[in-house]
Amino acid sequence: MAVFSGRYFFMIEIQNLSKTFKTADGDLEALKHIDLSIADGDIFGIIGMSGAGKSTLVRCINMLERPTEGTVCVDGVDLGQLSQKELRAQRRDITMIFQAFNLLMQRTCLKNVMFPLELLGMNRTEAKKKALELLEIVGLQDKAKAYPAQLSGGQQQRVAIARALTTNPKVLLCDEATSALDPNTTNSILELIKDINKRLGITVVVITHQMSVVESICKHVAILDMGEVVEQGTVEEVFSHPKSTAAKNLVFPEGEEGSFVVGNEGEHFIRVVYNGAYAAGKPMIARLAIEKGIEANISYASTKGISGKAFGTILLSISGDENTVKEAIAYLTTEPGIEAEEVEVNVQ
Amino acid sequence: MFSSIFTSEAFAEAWTIIKTQFPLALWETFYVTVLATAFAIIIGLPLGVLLVVGEKGGIKPMPKALMAVINFIINILRSVPFLILMILVFPLTRVIIGTTVGTVASIVPLVIAAFPFVARLVESCLREVNPNLIEMAQSTGATPFQIICKVMIPESVPSLISNFTVAITTILGYSAMSGIIGGGGLGKIAINYGYYRYKYLVMFLAVILLIILVQIFQSVGTKLAIKTDKRLKNQTVKKRS
Ligand SMILES: Nc1ncnc2c1ncn2[C@@H]1O[C@H](COP(=O)(O)OP(=O)(O)O)[C@@H](O)[C@H]1O
Ligand SMILES: [Mg+2]
Numbered sequence: 001m002a003v004f005s006g007r008y009f010f011m012i013e014i015q016n017l018s019k020t021f022k023t024a025d026g027d028l029e030a031l032k033h034i035d036l037s038i039a040d041g042d043i044f045g046i047i048g049m050s051g052a053g054k055s056t057l058v059r060c061i062n063m064l065e066r067p068t069e070g071t072v073c074v075d076g077v078d079l080g081q082l083s084q085k086e087l088r089a090q091r092r093d094i095t096m097i098f099q100a101f102n103l104l105m106q107r108t109c110l111k112n113v114m115f116p117l118e119l120l121g122m123n124r125t126e127a128k129k130k131a132l133e134l135l136e137i138v139g140l141q142d143k144a145k146a147y148p149a150q151l152s153g154g155q156q157q158r159v160a161i162a163r164a165l166t167t168n169p170k171v172l173l174c175d176e177a178t179s180a181l182d183p184n185t186t187n188s189i190l191e192l193i194k195d196i197n198k199r200l201g202i203t204v205v206v207i208t209h210q211m212s213v214v215e216s217i218c219k220h221v222a223i224l225d226m227g228e229v230v231e232q233g234t235v236e237e238v239f240s241h242p243k244s245t246a247a248k249n250l251v252f253p254e255g256e257e258g259s260f261v262v263g264n265e266g267e268h269f270i271r272v273v274y275n276g277a278y279a280a281g282k283p284m285i286a287r288l289a290i291e292k293g294i295e296a297n298i299s300y301a302s303t304k305g306i307s308g309k310a311f312g313t314i315l316l317s318i319s320g321d322e323n324t325v326k327e328a329i330a331y332l333t334t335e336p337g338i339e340a341e342e343v344e345v346n347v348q
Numbered sequence: 349m350f351s352s353i354f355t356s357e358a359f360a361e362a363w364t365i366i367k368t369q370f371p372l373a374l375w376e377t378f379y380v381t382v383l384a385t386a387f388a389i390i391i392g393l394p395l396g397v398l399l400v401v402g403e404k405g406g407i408k409p410m411p412k413a414l415m416a417v418i419n420f421i422i423n424i425l426r427s428v429p430f431l432i433l434m435i436l437v438f439p440l441t442r443v444i445i446g447t448t449v450g451t452v453a454s455i456v457p458l459v460i461a462a463f464p465f466v467a468r469l470v471e472s473c474l475r476e477v478n479p480n481l482i483e484m485a486q487s488t489g490a491t492p493f494q495i496i497c498k499v500m501i502p503e504s505v506p507s508l509i510s511n512f513t514v515a516i517t518t519i520l521g522y523s524a525m526s527g528i529i530g531g532g533g534l535g536k537i538a539i540n541y542g543y544y545r546y547k548y549l550v551m552f553l554a555v556i557l558l559i560i561l562v563q564i565f566q567s568v569g570t571k572l573a574i575k576t577d578k579r580l581k582n583q584t585v586k587k588r589s
Contacts (some may be wrong), residue, residue: 062487091489102484105579106502116488118498147578163488 008252010073011171011203012038012061017070019056030056032227035069038220043197043204045218045235047211053227054207058175061205062094064085075170085261092116095164099176101156103148103163109135113162120167139193154185159319161192165200172196175207181196190217215239215304224245239304240275241310252302268318268325269345270296270332274303274310277337284332285316294318294328299345307335315345355516369537374557377533378449379562380523384455385516387449388462390391395422395460395463396470407482408492422464430461430522434529454523454531464520469511472503513569517562524558534558 017034020027030053038044042047048054048104059065061072063079072079074094082090103112110131117127135141138158148156157177164172174193178186194217197204214221214235221239222232225246231238242251272284276338288294296316303312325342332340398418402410428436434457438448441456477500485495499506527535534554542551574580 064483064487088489088491091487094487096484097485098480098484100480102480103477103497104481104503106505106576107578115485115498117495119488119490149579167488 010037010041010046011040011042011075012036012205013071013073014061015071015073017057017072018068019053019060019062019065020068030227031060034227034229036222036229036232038203038205041201042220043194043206043218045206045208045214045221047208047214047221047297048224048246049249050209052224053209054209054224055175057224058096058173058205058207058218060176061171061173062091062096090207092120092167093169094171094173095167095169096173096175097157097160097164097177099179101148101153101160101180103156103159108145108147109140109151109159112148112159113166114165115163131162132165134165135159137165137196138162151270153181153189154184154189157181157185157189158192161189161196162327165196165202168200169202171205172204172205173205176209177206178213179210181209186213187216193217211239223250236276236309236311240273266319268320268322269299269318269343270318270329270340271343272316272332273339273341274314275337276309276311277335284338288328288331291326292299292331294320294324294331296328315343349567358547358549362489362547363555365537365541365550366553367548370534370553370557370562373532373534373537373554374432374561377520377523377558378533380451380455380458380526380531380533381516381520384458384462384523385512385519387455387459388515388519389512390453391459391463393464393470394469396473397500399467399471400474400500401496403494408485409498422467425460425464430457430525431528433457433461448532451532454526454529458519458526461522462515465518466515467513469515470508473507473511474500475509477503499523506573506579509569509573509576513566513573516569517566520562520565534561 012259014034014036017031017036018029019031020029022028031339034057036044046054046057056065060067060072063072063082067080074090077090079087079090103109104115107115110128113131113134114124115125117130122130132141132144135144138161140155140158140162143155143159144149148159151159176192178189181189190213193204193206196202197217202249206213208214218235220233221235222229223238223244223246224230225244226346230244231242231247238247239251242248285298286297288296296318298314299317300315301313303314304312316328318328329342332338360486395418399415400406401408402415404412425433434454437457437460440460441453444454446458447453453463466484481499481503482495485499490498514540523531523533524535524538527533527539534557538551538554538558540584542554
């Protein structure tokens with residue numbers, strides 16, 4: 001793919017990145033030995049709890065924050081080696097949108113979108129033309145003359161996105177870009193970002209603390225916990241088989257799967273893991289009862305649909321002997337993308 | 349002694365003085381105040397910017413020693429009473445204007461007294477600018493100079509206008525005081541007639557005119573500050589006809 005076009009396959013390569021802040025009460029290791037490679041054209045999610053170091057990491061990608069150690073390469077350029085002047089030029093390729101939108105409040109929307117072009121010294125007519133085009137892309141050409149205070153949050157973020165696109169960047173960094181928005185507006189902004197990624201081929205890095213954001217637009221995800229990447233991979237892998245505690249907490253915010261389930265004597269439990277099964281329209285539990293005569297109760301379920309496939313866990317309770325359980329497991333696992341095993345739960 | 353203020357002779361006499369002296373005095377006070385404020389802003393604005401951007405952690409950190417010296421000078425000038433400052437800057441006034449008396453000469457001490465004040469006002473305005481906007485500009489590749497000219501100052505225009513209004517009314521008060529050492533304007537009339545010749549009616553009128561000037565400056569400034577502030581909602585978007 002991108003290799004053939006002469007560009008680097010990895011748009012962003014972060015190696016052994018550490019950032020330590022010197023604070024009044026000692027050193028604070030905000031990032032510890034981060035290694036991340038983000039493919040050209042990817043939508044890459046970085047998810048973690050508040051204080052995990054997400055913003056620091058994203059600020060290291062455009063060198064707003066100088067790493068204490070390690071390197072950040074964007075499109076093959078080692079940003080740490082650049083002078084301030086060269087870095088400023090690079091930043092036209094690595095633009096950013098923010099949680100608080102960060103529009104200039106004393107400028108009209110059009111002038112806000114023109115801002116990066118003004119910094120470049122582009123002539124006004126040309127800059128205005130380009131800005132109007134971009135406002136059209138984000139669906140706000142009629143708000144060109146309005147001031148940000150007259151716009152809703154979602155509209156303000158659209159203007160910010162238009163502004164971030166004026167310099168034809170290679171990378172768009174989104175730091176909690178939808179965290180200040182309601183769910184509907186969040187979805188429309190995510191759709192816009194997805195669309196931009198597809199149409200313009202811009203590599204997008206999405207920083208968030210919300211699972212739903214990663215699920216709905218990211219292809220790859222890294223989980224950041226206390227300054228460390230504890231898990232990374234495709235969204236499907238990481239979310240269907242969370243290994244680290246941090247990942248489990250994000251995927252199952254209501255607690256470790258089934259840990260609160262208490263069984264009775266003679267009850268058996270089967271954990272069914274959906275790992276990308278096309279489960280839609282196939283009522284497994286009902287068919288288990290009809291075809292095998294095995295009745296199962298759902299004791300716990302946490303599944304999510306990601307790009308049409310099911311991911312997650314269901315805990316079934318079955319009354320019967322060992323053979324019934326084996327039969328049920330055999331039946332369930334005939335379906336591709338489903339794993340099942342008997343598990344022990346606390347007995348009353 | 350106040351019983352003699354409102355006699356008809358006093359009124360007649362005051363009226364003559366008002367007719368002959370007030371128009372010029374009013375004009376003198378006005379232009380001295382406006383010019384002194386303008387010069388104070390010309391010096392104070394860049395200085396105020398420097399105080400914010402040049403500090404440690406600012407967008408263009410300057411040597412610590414330089415910042416300390418600037419802060420020290422500003423604080424010294426701010427703490428000298430204006431009456432004494434006027435006398436202290438006599439040598440400087442003589443160098444710049446050629447004389448130490450007269451209306452034009454009074455502009456020099458006014459500027460010297462006002463620019464440190466303006467610098468502090470500008471400093472406080474610029475500190476109010478949302479740091480997220482500066483981060484945005486940096487992430488867009490803006491130079492420190494561009495951040496100052498395109499973000500920090502434009503974003504604080506409404507509060508700069510409010511604060512410059514405070515400055516101009518303060519300078520107006522000082523300019524009246526400069527009447528004591530030979531400055532012209534309403535202050536001179538108030539002192540010459542009221543203090544030296546006991547013509548209290550003339551003095552009151554001069555003071556009333558000063559009050560009216562302050563009111564005018566203040567309300568124009570406030571209106572302008574509100575009008576320029578685009579953060580206020582419900583402003584009608586100008587439609588092109
Ligand atoms: N400029 C700074 N100086 C000192 N500590 C900082 C600074 N920026 C961030 N931190 C600390 O680094 C940690 C990570 O912060 P941040 O990257 O903002 O987390 P997140 O965006 O994931 O919520 C926090 O403990 C925060 O207090
Ligand atoms: Mg953050």
